[in-house]
Amino acid sequence: MLVPERMKRMSIAILKQDMEPVLEEIAKAGVLHLTRIEEIDEWAADLESVGVGKLSTEYVKRQRRLRDLLEQVAPRAIAATGEDGGGGGDVGIVEISEIDRETAAIEKDLEPILEARRELTEKLASLKHFRVQVETIAPSGLPLTGLERSTLLASAVGAVDEKALPALSEKLSDIPSAVLPFNRSDASVDVVVIVLKRNRDIMNRALRDVGFKAIEVPDSLKHVSTDMVNKVNRDIERVEEELEEVGLNLDASSEEAVPRLLALLKKVEAAVLLTRIKHYCKLTEKTAVFSGWVPGDGSDALAARIRERTGGKVVIEIADAESIRKVREGRVDVPVLLKNPSLLKPFQLLVSGYGMPSYNTVDPTLFVAITFLTMFGMMFGDVGHGLVLLVAGIAASLRSARFRDVGRLVAACGGSSIVFGFLYGSFFGLESLIPTIWVKPLEGITDLFKFSIGFGVVVVSLGIVLNIVNSLKAHSFVEDFFDKSGPLVGIIYWSGIGITVTFLMSSGGFPHPVVLFGLFVLPICLFFLKGPILKALGKRKAAFPEGPGTYVMEGVIEVLEILMGYLANTVSFIRVAAFGLAHAGLFVAVFSLAELVAEKPGGLVVSYIVLILGNILIILLEGLVVTIQAMRLEYYEFFSKFFRPAKAEYKPVFMGKFVGTDNVKGGG
Numbered sequence: 091m092l093v094p095e096r097m098k099r100m101s102i103a104i105l106k107q108d109m110e111p112v113l114e115e116i117a118k119a120g121v122l123h124l125t126r127i128e129e130i131d132e133w134a135a136d137l138e139s140v141g142v143g144k145l146s147t148e149y150v151k152r153q154r155r156l157r158d159l160l161e162q163v164a165p166r167a168i169a170a171t172g173e174d175g176g177g178g179g180d181v182g183i184v185e186i187s188e189i190d191r192e193t194a195a196i197e198k199d200l201e202p203i204l205e206a207r208r209e210l211t212e213k214l215a216s217l218k219h220f221r222v223q224v225e226t227i228a229p230s231g232l233p234l235t236g237l238e239r240s241t242l243l244a245s246a247v248g249a250v251d252e253k254a255l256p257a258l259s260e261k262l263s264d265i266p267s268a269v270l271p272f273n274r275s276d277a278s279v280d281v282v283v284i285v286l287k288r289n290r291d292i293m294n295r296a297l298r299d300v301g302f303k304a305i306e307v308p309d310s311l312k313h314v315s316t317d318m319v320n321k322v323n324r325d326i327e328r329v330e331e332e333l334e335e336v337g338l339n340l341d342a343s344s345e346e347a348v349p350r351l352l353a354l355l356k357k358v359e360a361a362v363l364l365t366r367i368k369h370y371c372k373l374t375e376k377t378a379v380f381s382g383w384v385p386g387d388g389s390d391a392l393a394a395r396i397r398e399r400t401g402g403k404v405v406i407e408i409a410d411a412e413s414i415r416k417v418r419e420g421r422v423d424v425p426v427l428l429k430n431p432s433l434l435k436p437f438q439l440l441v442s443g444y445g446m447p448s449y450n451t452v453d454p455t456l457f458v459a460i461t462f463l464t465m466f467g468m469m470f471g472d473v474g475h476g477l478v479l480l481v482a483g484i485a486a487s488l489r490s491a492r493f494r495d496v497g498r499l500v501a502a503c504g505g506s507s508i509v510f511g512f513l514y515g516s517f518f519g520l521e522s523l524i525p526t527i528w529v530k531p532l533e534g535i536t537d538l539f540k541f542s543i544g545f546g547v548v549v550v551s552l553g554i555v556l557n558i559v560n561s562l563k564a565h566s567f568v569e570d571f572f573d574k575s576g577p578l579v580g581i582i583y584w585s586g587i588g589i590t591v592t593f594l595m596s597s598g599g600f601p602h603p604v605v606l607f608g609l610f611v612l613p614i615c616l617f618f619l620k621g622p623i624l625k626a627l628g629k630r631k632a633a634f635p636e637g638p639g640t641y642v643m644e645g646v647i648e649v650l651e652i653l654m655g656y657l658a659n660t661v662s663f664i665r666v667a668a669f670g671l672a673h674a675g676l677f678v679a680v681f682s683l684a685e686l687v688a689e690k691p692g693g694l695v696v697s698y699i700v701l702i703l704g705n706i707l708i709i710l711l712e713g714l715v716v717t718i719q720a721m722r723l724e725y726y727e728f729f730s731k732f733f734r735p736a737k738a739e740y741k742p743v744f745m746g747k748f749v750g751t752d753n754v755k756g757g758g
Contacts, residue, residue: 091429091430091455091456092453093451093452094428094447094453095385095386095429095740096385096411097383097385097411097449098383098384098385098386098389098408098411099381099383099384099408099410099411099414100381100384100393100406100408101127101379101381102380102381102396102405102406103379103405104378104379104396104403105376105377105378105403106373106378108400109368109371111399112400113364113371115399116367116392116743117360117364117743117745119392119395120744120745121384121391121392121742122382122383123382123741123742123743124380124382124743125370126370126381127379129422137372137373137374139371139372140368140369142365142369145365146365148186149361149365152189152190152358153359153362155193156351156354156358159196159197159200160348160351160355163200163204163340163344163348164344164348167348167352184358189358193354199346200340200344203343207333207337207340210329210336211333213329217322217326217329221322221326243285243286243287244284244286244289244290244293245282245283245284245285246282246283246293246297246302247280247281247283247304248281248297248302248304249302249303250278250281250301250302251300251301252274252279253277254300254301255271255279255281258281258296258302261295261296261299262283262292262293262296265285265292266286267283267289267293268283268284269281269283270282283297283302360745363745367743382742383424383425383740385740389408393408418565420564423448423449423738424449424450424738425449425738426446426447426448426449426736426739426740427739427740428441428455430453430456434455435495436495436502437462437499438455440458440499440724441453441455441458444725444729445733445736446739447733447734447735448734448736448737450560450563450564451564451732451733452560452563454733457556457728461549461552462724463502463506465545465666465719465720466717467507468510468538468541468666468667469666469673469720470503470506470507470510470673470712471507471511471514471516471531471673472511472514472516472517472518473507473508473512473518473524474511474517474519475504475507475709476504476505476507476508476509477508479500479501479504479709479713480505481504482497482501482504483497483499483503485497486500503717513526514526514530514531514674516531516674519677519678519680530674531670531673538670539664539667541667542663543663543664546659546661546662549663549723550656550660550727550728550731551580551584553575553728554576554577554580554732556732557573557575557576558577559732560732568627568629569629575730575732578617579617579656581609581613582610582614582617583656585609586610588609614649617648617649618645621634621635621641662723666719669712669719673708673712676704680701680705683700684701687700
């Protein structure tokens with residue numbers, strides 16, 4: 091907690107003959123984050139690489155083939171493979187020929203059933219499509235073929251805008267005609283228009299005037315009858331019965347085939363992983379060497395497993411990340427693993443949503459938990475609404491391991507809402523059921539705004555402090571002294587806050603001029619002169635890289651930007667109070683609407699419905715908005731002051747029960 095997990099680098103040299111069993115052991119251990127050994131040990135750059143690219147491609151092809159077959163036979167089995175993270179049994183390289191032979195044997199048993207299902211599925215889709223045409227395009231019972239062949243009548247089948255239908259009938263009212271609508275969709279109507287053949291020109295002009303669009307009716311639909319519709323329905327029922335029978339046969343065959351497919355897929359995915367791991371190995375005449383990062387508490391156990399697997403014929407070097415020169419110089423990025431208590435795990439989601447903090451910096455998870463919950467609770471303070479979130483969060487965390495952390499985060503937000511609900515004295519918007527401990531939002535607006543601004547000062551100040559700590563940890567305090575979130579700017583910010591508070595509390599009086607100059611004006615002047623100062627300290631090649639004139643203009647703009655930026659950062663926290671007031675205001679609106687409808691006949695029931703729906707709307711809509719606003723303040727006003735993103739996240743190679751195709755990711 092407070093810092094990422096300490097990492098150790100393991101460099102391993104083994105005999106070539108032991109390479110595969112050792113890599114299998116590493117894959118099963120699941121703690122080594124592989125990297126290119128030459129990124130630190132430059133002598134390894136000239137060593138030979140293991141050429142397994144083509145072999146890896148062939149394994150991936152077999153993997154996709156097996157997954158496609160499983161998707162057809164038992165899609166749920168594929169979904170279940172992603173949820174099992176347990177350790178695998180024996181893993182190793184399986185021969186391509188063996189994979190093909192076993193896959194072909196399984197396909198031979200399943201293919202007739204799958205082919206029959208494909209044919210029946212296509213036939214069923216075709217029949218249903220034909221039925222839709224029969225029921226919607228062709229007007230049931232109309233002898234279209236007879237109309238086409240008639241020597242007395244002319245006809246047209248097509249679509250017209252529903253609003254133009256009366257106009258069409260009006261235009262044809264002076265001649266013998268029939269306009270027969272038979273299907274409506276959206277704003278158009280499908281119609282059949284029939285007139286005497288001698289009036290065909292009049293019909294065509296009328297159709298053009300109303301924007302008539304002709305429909306091409308297939309020959310198969312020109313003799314639609316009730317018998318045809320019934321026959322199509324009977325055919326559909328028959329095909330559905332055949333499909334159901336094929337499905338039962340497939341289920342019976344799958345009982346034997348699916349376990350075989352899953353076992354084979356496991357072997358193939360293990361081979362995919364192991365061939366990809368080999369990309370990280372370098373070869374000498376008799377040995378293979380590779381390296382990676384391991385959390386501090388896992389290196390000794392992994393080393394013991396490797397020594398046991400090789401019979402002690404191995405050379406292992408373990409070094410703390412901080413002891414490696416290239417790491418200290420910032421030329422190599424150490425993969426980051428955040429390790430927090432289970433209570434703080436949900437808040438790692440908020441941190442990782444912005445990025446992983448760099449290895450040698452502060453892990454802000456604890457501070458995020460405190461500040462985020464404070465802001466959320468203040469903006470969404472209500473005991474009733476908090477209970478809803480608390481119960482929903484607990485239910486989500488218990489129902490699915492995938493959403494456990496999200497559920498716990500929602501539950502924590504609910505708990506914060508309950509706390510502030512008691513402070514506000516609000517239970518589902520009712521302020522007379524429980525006593526108010528602090529203030530009622532709509533009656534204590536000034537108190538809310540004061541608290542929000544004060545809270546903003548604390549959060550911004552914390553960001554500056556964390557940036558200073560990160561500078562000390564990175565041994566860059568001098569370089570970062572003039573940073574926009576560095577110690578000097580921190581002095582300017584805190585002095586400005588002090589001057590403002592003094593001015594407000596003393597009714598317009600300013601601090602003593604010496605204090606004003608020493609704590610505010612002098613730091614600004616020092617910041618303005620950072621170029622010459624850094625040049626004198628040997629941290630910059632030139633005091634005025636682009637000339638004195640440009641330096642002065644950029645310096646003035648930068649100082650103004652800092653002053654205005656920090657003012658905006660602090661004032662931005664007013665939105666915490668504003669949304670707290672909005673939450674209370676929405677309750678007032680819902681209660682007012684409920685009282686209004688209660689006066690109508692049957693209004694009592696309607697008013698309760700309004701109250702229930704209003705509370706649901708507030709929870710869903712404002713809950714989302716409040717979450718977004720709290721995250722915005724975290725990311726833009728807090729993280730922007732100190733956060734240094736990592737370039738590599740700790741992702742060890744791991745052979746679970748099933749593995750994907752991207753389990754090997756190197757750092758750096």
